[in-house]
Amino acid sequence: PPFVRDVLGMMIAGQGDLLPVSAIPVDGTYPSGTTQWERRNLAEEIPVWDTDLCIQCGKCAMVCPHAVIRIKAYEPELLSDAPETFKSMDAKDTDWQGMKYSIQVAPEDCTGCGICVDVCPAKNKSAINIKAINMRPQRPLREQEMTNWDFFRKLPELDRRQIKVSSIRQQQVQQPLFEFSGACEGCGETPYIKLVTQLFGDRSLIANATGCSSIYGGNLPTTPWSKNNDGRGPAWANSLFEDNAEFGLGMRVALDKQAEIAVELLTRVAPQLDGELVTALLNADQHNEAEIYDQRERVALLKTKLQVIDGDDAQRLLQTADSLIKRDVWIIGGDGWAYDIGFGGLDHVLASGRNVNVLVLDTEVYSNTGGQMSKSTPRGAVAKYASAGKTAAKKDLGLIAMTYGNVYVARIAMGAKDEQTLRALLEAEAYNGPSLIIAYSHCIAHGIDMSKGMRDQKAAVESGQWPLYRYNPDRLEKGDNPFVLDSRAAKIPVKEYMHMENRFKMLELSKPEIAKTLFAAAQEDADTRWAMYEYLAARPVLSSGK
Template sequence: DKADMADTTTVKGSQFNQPLLEFSGACAGCAETSYARLVTQVCGDRMYISNATGCSSIWGGPAATSPYTVNKAGRGPAWANSLFEDNAENGLGFFYGQKALRDRLEEKTRALLALDYTDEDVKAAGQAWLDTMSDAVANGEAAKKYVAALETVLNARGDCGCDACTLGREILAHKEFLAKKSIWIFGGDGWAYDIGYGGLDHVLASGEDVNVFVFDTEVYSNTGGQASKATNVGAVAQFAAAGKTMPKKSLAEIAMQYGYVYVAQVAMGANPAQTLKAINEAEAYHGPSLIIGYAPCEMHSIKGGMANCQSEMKKAVDCGYWNLFRFNPALKAEGKSPFTLDSKAPAGGYQEFLMNEARYSALTRAFPERAEKLFQENEELAKARYEHLVKLQELYA
């Protein structure tokens, strides 16, 4: 236990926290597991995961075992797999279930504190728990002290049958639900951009405190490499054998239009500090959060293989193929701009980046003229996207 060294606000400090994801059996170099592992280091001891069917449900829940683990206190992620079609709603159900249980515990706690003969230590611990109900970090410690105070008093009094003891025992019967849980909804772009988008939109629009992490591989990775709405112009995939002709869907900007959804685009290999900051901000935000992580996949056929996954993320950001930004509505109340563009201006080498992946370079061999046209369009769209993000930053400033 290195609690005195762990600090989830810094990249180095976060790595002193035990990762609660291990031995996943995913493809070597898989970006999805890197993101999920980091999330568990931030809040894994109190998180629930609703995982859409796809790669992350295969490495996340292989038969007869689980890569998610627990710490020495026996706490770790509670994981469940749901369908493409309803995973977001399933995750929202986790939230509502927790909320109903905690609302009941809050009601009982307020009743307990209102009794004149309730023990003073219990009153103090119970009030501290009430005061921190919406703060996941502080509430965990408050819940421990509240449980300890209740157990001490009840053990000393025995079964006297008074209202205070009755309420105390009813609260302890559900003590595992006292601490605020962190609800996470995991899935790939096939789920978030396509088949499960309606449910995802419904959940984001709910305004409830749930966190969504999308592993964006820009293709249906687990089912054989079909094109999705996240697939970019010119990429070769099933159902787009001659290169996709339509632009990538801007899921992040769609979500930003609500104005009350926390939204971030991240790429760990390009900027690990920004990735960690987005996870912490999403976890702390009292409302729906959406993080979209760029996740190079073996379907991309990167030169040199998936050992270069993290460096490929950096190349994608440096050339402007993928942009890093965060939209935090909570900053509005502080009089600050909610939008932060974390990417620098593209440094060039865009076409070289495309040619480093066989999903693009293959088109030059099959349809060279078409490839030239589509790749040029891809780059122009990327330039326009960055210019648009710069204007957004100026607009919100």
């Protein structure tokens, strides 16, 4: 595109100072989906798909931090002009019988982190180091895989109404609307953001707190936030550490007011419209893809009819009719924002009762600003301002939010239980009220092998350091306990998990006596926390919540 070539291209080449002011967007908005033109070629090795071993579980695509691994299911005749080296196999899912299935890698956008290979469960029985996806040198594969990638991108996206979003193996064919970001290799935050855009990105507004997510999400000259073939994608804007929650609440209030105005105008214009159409528009359920699709069709029909109706109300409704379609607000940021600097605002927003979704990318440290301690940092971890190990326990943000009773709360870790991660996101978005999702996000600041970051997530859960749960107020309506504990009692001691990460190990090397004391206290923290959560999960339901 001309703007990408003539403006962004100059910036990428380090010649942005030569651009005239007139070339810059006057309103500060930049086109989305422009990271696809960078093609950084960072990886020495890229993942290569083995069709003989693949079980089509979708895990490799789900954990990919940069959305370079894509999956599609499609009709066989579309392969008639496929490149000679393009790979496909018969789709194994019974819902896709007779269709073809492909996993494709974007060779020039992959960072070579290898996290996809680490999570792949399909192994060669005669050579256990060979999986259904394996790292191979990029240079000899680059040209052919570029051709394959270009062909793959042209294959049609599967109709979202045909996808069972509660199943990872099906859900992962959904197109990501967050791709090729500048996040670290093996980043633990971006898989969650990508998943949100796959599920809800075509109807979402995102309020982003300053931090890592603002650097890899909105740093000039390009943006990874993109749009689908219908031109729909997330509307993203960044705010400050201290006010991002309120920023997102403002979006929700504005959307609700726009919808209120649209309903009022539709009611006024109703005598000049088909009664069945008006009733359907006003009473539409929009709980799934099919229902949202139907509402979009009705709104399109409404706009057509409004074009031939005179009057101010009809013309105003023509401008606001899209507000009748469900839109989500996602408030996204790190633990430095949610636990510390923006906590007062976050608490205010959760208490408002408004329908907003909060996603906390919890790295347990101020990652972007250099690794300072936050209130999320666990006891015993070394960080800036805690060089002798943090002496206080981690703040339990989820437990605080649960005290309101009307906030959906979940603690998730994709590397430990990806099905629970998916389920929590779906439930949070469906809940008509505030939701808070706290996502364990492994980080380079932890001092770990980033290609095995999902193992650290799993160990955190299995040690009891990061229990998984969902608190859903809607369950009270059925007489069920709103608190569901999704992980089991600890299988390994906390110390075993700590020994996997340099942020804990360095304390043993520098101050062994302090480490001994703090590690013992950390174990006690985990035991106490688990006892509390077990009690919450087992307690009798005393009220229907009405």
